[in-house]
Amino acid sequence: MTRVLHHCHQTRSMRSLWLLHELELAFDLVVHPFGPDLYTPEYRSIHPLGRVPCLVDGDVTLFESGAIAEYLCETYARQGSLWRSPGSPDRAAWLQWLHYAETIAVHVANLTQQHIVIWEDAQRSPMVMKLEARRLAKALAVVEKALAGRDWMLPSGFSAVDTGIGYSVYAAQHFCDISSLPNIRAYLDRCALRPAFASALPPDDAPRLYARPFYAEPGKA
Ligand SMILES: N[C@@H](CCC(=O)N[C@@H](CS)C(=O)NCC(=O)O)C(=O)O
Structure with missing residues (x-):
């Protein structure tokens, strides 16, 4: 097949x-x-x-x-650990966080459009950029809270949810300073240790969509 x-x-x-x-x-x-x-x-x-x-x-x-x-x-994944089937204790949380990943990604997509896709400075909207960055920070704060005291998004451990949320926070960090979000930083470090995550990253010589942070870094103008 x-x-x-x-x-x-x-x-x-x-x-x-x-x-x-x-x-x-x-x-x-x-x-x-x-x-x-x-x-x-x-x-x-x-x-x-x-x-x-x-x-x-x-x-x-x-x-x-x-x-x-x-x-x-x-x-x-029927026999595996990535799914939470109907009736399992974490089923509702699995569904919620799997799709919450998209709530984060929509703000990332809007910021990608403003900072990267639109070439002409005059066509960018400072208001949209500010608003979306603020909404992204709020969406990340929810994840920061959910990760308190646990390694992965669900109490029962790593699941497909983390491939959704993990990607979203990986992309979001290019538009939002996560230095004050220790749970998210530790979570990203844990994601990076997974061989499957490393295999999903672009090869070193590939052109990158996110080659640098797109927010004012502390100490820089
Ligand atoms: N909700 C969809 C979004 C798909 C989507 O918009 N993907 C972006 C990349 S992150 C894309 O292909 N953009 C190209 C375009 O908008 O032309 C999903 O989660 O798959």
């Missing part, structure tokens, strides 16, 4: 890539450059908006990273 993940480095498809590695599934990876190259008729026949991630798993074609995570867990 053919299994293919369409991916752009450092984007939400990192969640699906990380999860595929955690599940130790065989797959082919198609890496697209982030940008207009995604809008080809060929790729749009797979993902109608020309976005990533998109997973082709035999006869199943799926976009939306949260749906991909649920599908992969239901289909392949």
Whole structure:
């Protein structure tokens, strides 16, 4: 059976890539450059908006990273530790945090658009940038609180939720100073120690979407 993940480095498809590695599934990876190259008729026949991630798993074609995570867990993680099946004690929390990852990522996406996608300074909106950075900080504060006294988002330990939230905070740190968020910093360090997370990072020589922080760093103008 053919299994293919369409991916752009450092984007939400990192969640699906990380999860595929955690599940130790065989797959082919198609890496697209982030940008207009995604809008080809060929790729749009797979993902109608020309976005990533998109997973082709035999006869199943799926976009939306949260749906991909649920599908992969239901289909392949039944005996594993990544899923929380209906009826399990952490089921409601698993669903909530899996999808809360997108609440964070939407602010990251808006900030990516303002700081990176829009080239002309005059076309950027300082008001949108300020508002989105503030909303992102509030969304991260919720994660900081949830991580108090635990290593992973669920009391029962690492799960697919962490590939969703973990990616979101990894991307968010480029737009929000996390130095005053010790639980999130320790969480990111724990994520970085997972071989599957490391396998989802861009290779050293790949162009990066997030090559530097996009907020005023303490002590810098
Ligand atoms: N909610 C979707 C969002 C997908 C999405 O917007 N992906 C971005 C990358 S993070 C993308 O492909 N952007 C290209 C574009 O907007 O043209 C998901 O979680 O999969």
